[in-house]
Amino acid sequence: MTLKTNLKNILLVIFTTLLLSACSTAKKSADIEGDVYTGKETVEYLAAGVPDRVFFATNKSSLTTASRATLRKQATFLRKNKNLNVVIEGHADERGTREYNLALGERRANAARDYLMTYGISGKRLSVISYGKEKPVNPKSSPISWSQNRRSVTVKVN
Amino acid sequence: MQKPDIAHLKPRFEDWRLIKAQALVTGKLLISGDKLKVEFRLWDLAAAQEMTALAFTTTPSNWRRVAHIISDKIYERLTGEEGYFDTRIIYVAESGPKTQRVKKLAIMDQDGFNTKYLTLGNELVLTPRFNPTNQMVTYMSYFRNMPRVYLLDIETGTQEVVGNFPGMTFAPRFSPDGKKIIMSFAKDGNSDIFTMDLETRLVERITEHSSIDTSPSFSPDGKFIAFNSDRSGLQQIYVMRSDGSNVKRITFGKGIYGTPVWSPRGDLIAFTKMHKGRFYIGVMRTDGTGERLLTENYYQEAPSWSPNGRVLVFYRETKSGTKGEGFSAKLWSIDITGYNERRLSTKTDASDPSWSSLLSK
Known part of the structure; x- marks a missing residue:
């Protein structure tokens, strides 16, 4: 082996490493779309294939296409499990005033509840509670953790 | 000598x-x-x-x-002005990791001595506020997972839920005569402002709007209410008559505004402003003119006035690191001149301060 091929190999290794790290950064930022979290981290499941939560943009309570798809899965699951009641928890990130965030969490939880009701789930089975910014799922102070904290979570009661 | x-x-x-x-x-x-x-x-x-x-x-x-x-x-x-040293501050004492914070009501002298805890920390408690005679406190509690506004008698320890609302009540404050509690009530995704008379138990609706209306605060003469609403799209401060009529938006500056609190002298409204990822505590005239930002930080909010209207106490949170470490919440005060910013000593982390009136008055 010559010195030249050695150097080539080293350069190749460096290049591959750079490429890989570029890929992983790209993958990370792809977890937020228009300020809404789209990744799988922190997500739990009510049943196989039924995610328990949907995410929101800053100061917003409108449901994204992905959120509506998740909620339709929840509605199907709830239709199959007729005796199951749930509480929908509404949350906000830490970047707002406490009192406004309580109201915002309530609005988010109700956005999810309303959507479930349009898919035939009785409002009696769906209670709502807002925690505002009080119960973050991710304690970090970064755009990605704030996006994971802006959420409504459907939790089984019985 | x-x-x-x-x-x-x-x-x-x-x-x-x-x-x-x-x-x-x-x-x-x-x-x-x-x-x-x-x-x-x-x-x-x-x-x-x-x-x-x-x-x-x-x-x-x-x-x-x-x-x-x-x-x-x-x-x-x-x-030539009343002092504020013989006063107390009620606040929320915080401990534990950010994702599982334990919160208790605590009361102390304004200089940080004589701390007493009023709740045990079994349920989440938020935003305590004194009545004008400092004997009663209104606050929000998640007792039995029902977020509601409560009334607490500090001497006897008796507490009761304020009103019989079928949903979350929050953001409570007393009227300046101490006879009413003003608060938000959230139902079906909408928060509006209500008052309840503590004697007659009469509940009155003050705002009716599909937006979020919260953080109400009476003027010291009881004739007006400042509040926070996102009816224009984002959080802004509004002022209305105490019957809910004549609503006027008063903040038009850059950024969004929250937590209006009317000065006990009646001349200013203190507020929190959020702009480009920074948080400010400021004061403005009651028509929204003359805005002065007193302090800027990563996160701070919820100003409360000293009884003479010269000093504000508020809480400030620090940024957490990449592992969620380094988070803290502390009480700070600043003169409305913008000078003399200092941290209040508290035994634990602390938030949501409310300043009493003069005890010896």
Whole structure:
């Protein structure tokens, strides 16, 4: 082996490493779309294939296409499990005033509840509670953790 | 140098003028048996005369309280305004990791001494506020997972839910006469402002709008209410008559605004402003003009006025690191001049401060 091929190999290794790290950064930022979290981290499941939560943009309570798809899965699951009641928890990130965030969490939880009701789930089975910014799922102070904290979570009661 | 007990009778004024002092306080303490006797005099050095003097007899354990009352007398005589030293602050004591924070109601003297906890930390409690006589506190609690506004009698420890609302009530404050509690009630994704009369139990709706209406605060004459609403799209501050009529938006600056609190003097509204990822505590006239930002930080909110309307106390949170470490919440105060920013000493992390009125009034 010559010195030249050695150097080539080293350069190749460096290049591959750079490429890989570029890929992983790209993958990370792809977890937020228009300020809404789209990744799988922190997500739990009510049943196989039924995610328990949907995410929101800053100061917003409108449901994204992905959120509506998740909620339709929840509605199907709830239709199959007729005796199951749930509480929908509404949350906000830490970047707002406490009192406004309580109201915002309530609005988010109700956005999810309303959507479930349009898919035939009785409002009696769906209670709502807002925690505002009080119960973050991710304690970090970064755009990605704030996006994971802006959420409504459907939790089984019985 | 003159001996203190002689100076207390009559200081040698020219000595003090030499070092350009303008005022001098002299005092005398006497403990006899279980009694503490305290005397103090405030001297005007330029005019070479006594400005004010007072003597108390009390129990020795009361010494800090007496010191605060004397401080208030001096402050009042020198500035022409009421003091704020003989006061207490109620707040939320915080502990534990950010994702599982334990919160208790706590009360302390304004300088951080004599901390007492009023709840055990079994349920989440938020935003305590004093009534005008400092005997009652209204706050929000998640008792039995039902987020509701409560009323607590500090002396007896009795507490009750305020009103019979079929949903979350939050952001409570007393009316200036202490007879009503004003708060938000959230139902079906919409928050509006209501009052409840504590005597008649009569509930009155004040706002009716599909947006979020919260953080209400009465003017000291009870005629107006400042509140927070996102009816224009984002959080802004509005003022209306106390019956809900004549709603006017008063904030038009850059950024978004929250937590309006009317000054006890009636001339200013303190607020939190959020702009480009930074948080500010500021004051403005009650029509929204004359905005002055007093302090900027990563996160701070919820100002509360000292009873003389000269100082604001608020809480500040620090940024967490990449592992979620380094988070803290502390109480801070700042003069409305923008000077004299300082951290209040608390035994634990702390948030949501509310300043009492003068205890000895």
